[in-house]
Amino acid sequence: MKYNFDKKVDRSKNHSAKWSEMDRHFISNDLIPLWVADMDFEVAPEIYEAMKEKLEQRIFGYVYRPDSYYQSACDWTKRRYGYEIDQKTLIHSPGVIPSISLIIRLFTNSSDKILIQPPVYQPFSSVVKKNKRTLVTNPLKEVNGRYIIDFDDFEEKCKDPDLKWFILCNPHNPVGRVWTKEELTRMAEICLKYNVRVISDEIWRDIVYKDYKFTPFASLSKEVEDITITCFSPTKTFNIAGLQASFVQFPRKEELEAFQDELAVLDIRRNNAFSLVAIEAGYRKGEGWLNALIDYLEENYNFLERYIKENIPKLKIIKPEGTYLVWLDFREFKLSDKEISRLLQEKAKVALQEGSIFGEEGRGFQRINIACPRYLLEEAIVRIKNVFSKI
Numbered sequence: 001m002k003y004n005f006d007k008k009v010d011r012s013k014n015h016s017a018k019w020s021e022m023d024r025h026f027i028s029n030d031l032i033p034l035w036v037a038d039m040d041f042e043v044a045p046e047i048y049e050a051m052k053e054k055l056e057q058r059i060f061g062y063v064y065r066p067d068s069y070y071q072s073a074c075d076w077t078k079r080r081y082g083y084e085i086d087q088k089t090l091i092h093s094p095g096v097i098p099s100i101s102l103i104i105r106l107f108t109n110s111s112d113k114i115l116i117q118p119p120v121y122q123p124f125s126s127v128v129k130k131n132k133r134t135l136v137t138n139p140l141k142e143v144n145g146r147y148i149i150d151f152d153d154f155e156e157k158c159k160d161p162d163l164k165w166f167i168l169c170n171p172h173n174p175v176g177r178v179w180t181k182e183e184l185t186r187m188a189e190i191c192l193k194y195n196v197r198v199i200s201d202e203i204w205r206d207i208v209y210k211d212y213k214f215t216p217f218a219s220l221s222k223e224v225e226d227i228t229i230t231c232f233s234p235t236k237t238f239n240i241a242g243l244q245a246s247f248v249q250f251p252r253k254e255e256l257e258a259f260q261d262e263l264a265v266l267d268i269r270r271n272n273a274f275s276l277v278a279i280e281a282g283y284r285k286g287e288g289w290l291n292a293l294i295d296y297l298e299e300n301y302n303f304l305e306r307y308i309k310e311n312i313p314k315l316k317i318i319k320p321e322g323t324y325l326v327w328l329d330f331r332e333f334k335l336s337d338k339e340i341s342r343l344l345q346e347k348a349k350v351a352l353q354e355g356s357i358f359g360e361e362g363r364g365f366q367r368i369n370i371a372c373p374r375y376l377l378e379e380a381i382v383r384i385k386n387v388f389s390k391i
């Protein structure tokens with residue numbers, strides 16, 4: 001194999017939030033960390049080489065962004081999703097969540113309501129609340145181990161004239177759905193009918209398993225593109241979240257300019273020197289690595305599913321269609337979230353993300369991050385089995 005995802009990694013001196021900040025959220029730092037969404041894999045050799053070349057220049061002053069940087073994101077989007085975008089509609093931002101927060105500040109009023117679909121990545125609700133906007137939810141429905149959209153409720157919520165924006169998560173963290181073109185089209189039709197604008201968080205767009213297909217929301221039609229602001233980034237794709245860079249696609253020029261002005265006021269409009277070269281290298285040369293990564297993640301998932309079915313039958317596993325996050329259903333144990341988390345930490349010595357942080361719909365669930373060498377995943381699930389198979 002060209003890339004070795006089984007390689008043992010030592011992140012103890014890596015300033016890793018996942019490994020070294022555990023004691024702020026869990027009982028200690030000596031748990032197996034399967035919580036924060038980054039991967040325990042080295043970056044693609046192509047990214048490493050580009051960063052090394054930059055390092056060897058030994059000067060890290062302010063960087064200028066060449067057109068080829070944005071073009072690499074456009075070319076990638078065209079190649080992988082058949083969606084053509086003009087680089088003039090793209091802008092750099094330090095991250096997807098900062099972008100969503102800024103979009104809310106700039107383009108909504110204090111009386112506006114914003115819709116999300118819990119259980120969902122927890123900053124969606126906090127960013128709405130911290131910006132003092134009203135949060136409205138359209139909870140996803142779990143039907144036989146698969147999450148679907150409650151379209152009647154979605155439409156009811158969108159009918160409210162104060163509901164101005166919807167934050168879509170596609171692929172969805174934590175339930176792992178990659179929304180189909182049909183589902184996206186139905187949501188888009190409702191949004192168009194009731195004048196609801198869409199922020200489409202597509203940070204997970206590149207991590208999608210074989211049998212599924214990702215469709216950019218804005219690619220549905222020109223009409224849909226016009227009501228959408230898309231946030232995407234290769235930081236999950238290539239495990240470079242610590243480089244802090246992302247893209248926002250604005251079909252409306254005046255909104256792009258307002259966003260750009262705001263970044264200029266804060267003087268955070270530039271890339272850092274390393275994100276600039278790492279991202280372009282990833283988009284231009286990292287596809288082979290990414291495809292191999294997805295195969296490895298799929299094997300990790302298959303291993304985990306098999307192991308759980310054979311050894312912990314009361315634990316139900318929700319098959320992800322995308323992302324490297326797996327949603328585990330502990331409800332059959334009939335324990336409180338507090339007790340499940342206590343057992344996982346104190347007895348099994350693993351750090352998973354408690355489901356209820358994604359909304360009350362996540363009660364009884366835990367999210368496990370499977371983007372690690374298999375030996376680590378195996379050790380974690382054996383420890384979980386040793387505790388939970390006796391209950």
Ligand SMILES: Cc1ncc(COP(=O)(O)O)c(C=O)c1O
Nearest residue numbers: 037095096097098121173201203
């Ligand atoms: C759906 C989703 N959006 C955004 C982020 C974070 O993005 P950023 O670090 O660019 O703010 C994450 C991280 O896990 C995520 O899962």
